[in-house]
Amino acid sequence: MHRSWQLEVQGRRLAVMEWGDPQGVPVVALHGWLDNAASFTLLARHLPHVRLIALDLAGHGLSDHRPAGQPYYIWDNVADVLALLDELALERVALLGHSLGAGVATLFAGTFPERVSRMMLIDGLIPLDYAADQLPELMAEALVRGARLSRRSLRPYSSVEQAVQARMNGRWPVSREAAGWLLERGLRQQPDGWTWRSDLALTQPSIVRLCEQQITAFVRRLSMPVLLVMAEQGIGIERVEAFLELMPALELKVLAGGHHLHLEEKAAAQITEWIGERLA
Template sequence: MPPRELTIATPHLRLAAKEWGDAALPLLLAIHGWLDNAASFDALAPLLAAHFHVVAIDLPGHGRSQHRPAGVRYHFVDYLDDVLAAADALGWKKFSLLGHSLGGGIASFVAAAFPERVEKLFLIEVAGAVSAPVEKSLGQLQKGIVQSRENASKALRVFANVEIAVAARRKAGDLSDAAARALVLRGTREVEGGWSWSSDPRLMPASPQRFSEDQVLAILAGVQAPTLFVLAEPMAMQIPESLMLARAAQIPKLSLVRLPGNHHLHLEDARPVAAAMLDFLDSSTAPLQTTTTGSKPLIEP
């Protein structure tokens, strides 16, 4: 059964979403990565639809969702409000979360801050927010403000046709044609002269503020939900592997699975990821364990 398009009216923004599965099934809210969109789950969600009612949202400024108002930044912590507002609008009091990349960071922080609302947590490639050493705080602040001011006058690239946009996205994310096409078809809009990204240009500047790694670890320790963490093998992220494994060790009820693939392994070959998720559902919660069966990702901001 094809996915159904959904519009979620939150108090401040209208979010677009896709949904799979019967509404009577356990609830699973899926959150995509930076500059991706809900199509990130086009391959995985159908494999879960017999077990979950899956709703994959376009984050604000992404895909077909509204952009934030003029003068408002895309701060990482504000995405937590967006996720909770979407769940509230859906009438979901308790649900599971699935997050990839930036979405994994958001999902893990929602689960830590509001454990009473999250039943199970599924993370793909990222747990926690991007961090920076405290001694780099001033430089980060300057960089974020300068880039934001410079970016305000920049126009989005216009592609003569969708195929050129697909090729650009494929190159930027080291993606297959099918994976890039899924993201591009949901992430572009027709404009004068061709096609352009539908994402908000204000997503591009660096964040002026970062968490410290100690803060990230302290927050992740608050996750109470049974958690499955899927990492590509070999490691496919800019974040050091040792750092990500240290984050995993902070989450009390976590199982770690390593699967062959790149940063978008859930979109490129969803079957092993779905199998790991369904095996996790069938198994009892266990302490940290690793099972082993690279492109540079987009994990900003």
């Protein structure tokens, strides 16, 4: 069983799922791109004594979209995580992040290291970057592509089953059960069929991204224990290798499985065993 509630941040509604013991160790969970808080359903089953608090990031799941025309910059999520902690009067928490959520966790912990007791990251560590000397060209390309993409609309699915199949067979495949969890918060019915709740603007190219030097400055402030679990068939360890030696209390684990390790039964059991040991 989970508990669902909402908080308001500057007039926007952010949706939250909670599992486990309300008096347990608080763990704030941050999901990946185009997923939602239900991404942590399987881990929650294995962590009944933890207070697992999962946020639907802006534009995802049941949370409000950002205003029309406002880009989705990863650093804007830092303010939303801070608002969540303040709403719950949590001075210090453990952070659990997957993919995009891992990047948000790193930015938050680098910004407010005193608010984070430890980090547990799944197949992700840092935000995607733009090389500083290539930013003008990349910005131009993003603006041109974004203007073209803003004129498109997605064809609705004729049934929930069609949407389930699409989610199961996406770029990062998941099981039928996992697809069902994600679609429960990620799908809505309209007169002409079923459509994703997530903001289509999330799929537009980023106009600006942090550069490697800026990301390094955040990673260097991660003095807390960090458990990083990478997937053998995930984003690739090479994407994060250059940053590993910057964290003095890093534990690196590699597990067989795909990018959504935490939604695979065997890998999820191992991940939660490691998490439980470190929260004990």
